[in-house]
């Protein structure tokens with residue numbers, strides 16, 4: 001059992017019933033697909049500002065199988081100092097970095113309220129996962145480019161690889177050492193994984209499923225049938241994430 | 250494992266595809282790549298003409314047991330489609346396995362328009378595939394099944410997220426309602442559906458090559 005999934009969530013969600021969203025159910029799904037580690041941001045933390053503390057309980061419950069992103073909310077003043085102290089205090093439980101969701105939170109990824117967070121992540125070489133989407137002016141290609149240029153030490157995973165614009169995002173990832181594409185959702189698009197590997201190299205693509213949204217098998221199938229080499233598949237499913245996480249665990 | 254794909258599109262459409270399916274050889278090569286043994290297919294020509302699409306579907310791969318054509322159903326009154334009396338014989342002669350009833354096309358599925366055709370399909374157990382690309386698609390399935398509760402109706406799911414709220418009520422109420430899964434991919438959803446209703450109510454479908 002050795003695959004690593006860098007893009008997951010947790011818990012019930014308002015949009016539709018998710019049959020595998022509790023900790024034991026998610027761990028069973030991970031076992032079934034040989035996923036050793038999942039890095040997640042719970043739905044609650046994404047929706048409700050100030051609820052990252054509840055993620056700590058989920059990490060305890062999963063005894064080592066989960067790691068977590070601290071969800072950064074853009075709205076509300078004077079939050080950074082207070083929250084960063086809480087993040088540092090909780091880091092030993094398995095927080096490895098930050099999650100930004102500029103589409104959900106309607107605030108640009110490169111906006112000034114996020115600056116102290118990016119600066120901190122850069123100084124501490126943290127892992128950051130951001131939701132990115134082709135054509136979205138808050139988390140599109142140019143937002144990501146500005147961030148990647150300004151904070152080059154962040155291990156920055158482009159969630160969904162800029163869905164619809166994965167080729168342009170792949171060129172961006174190929175040009176920045178610490179920038180990565182992920183397979184989440186975008187892997188379902190015909191030819192996307194093959195194109196990302198061809199343009200950016202398999203060392204720049206990590207495995208993400210959005211569990212409990214996607215059945216991991218769906219995206220594993222996308223990697224398997226993408227037509228890339230076995231060595232490239234292993235880079236995506238394990239090797240790259242292992243290297244990213246090693247200094248952060 | 251042997252797969253039977255309940256929804257495969259053949260012929261060249263207006264958009265280019267990485268996987269051409271213009272010829273029988275190309276379609277079979279695609280199916281082989283994914284380990285699919287048989288496919289029920291519709292013709293890209295259905296996009297411009299129902300009678301031509303039906304004619305081209307029937308003549309696409311005659312005698313090829315791996316490819317089963319589907320016809321598009323429209324009301325027969327304008328002479329575009331076999332009458333209820335002619336339908337079973339015409340389907341048999343053309344080797345047609347099922348009918349697609351697409352509520353997005355400009356016709357009504359109510360009794361006055363399609364009732365006689367649905368009645369013969371119900372009686373002869375001819376499967377009707379109904380594309381459900383969005384949630385109201387399931388309301389259409391419900392409307393048809395309320396009038397013809399024994400019709401073998403297969404919803405061609407086009408949704409990625411959250412089928413339970415829409416399909417479980419239909420599966421529960423109508424024993425002849427079936428679901429072709431399409432892009433259904435929520436973790437555990439297929440398993441939970443099978444647990445409640447059995448695998449016989451579900452079909453594998455790709456919607457390939459889209």
Ligand SMILES: [Zn+2]
Pocket residue numbers: 007008009159210
């Ligand atoms: Zn996500």
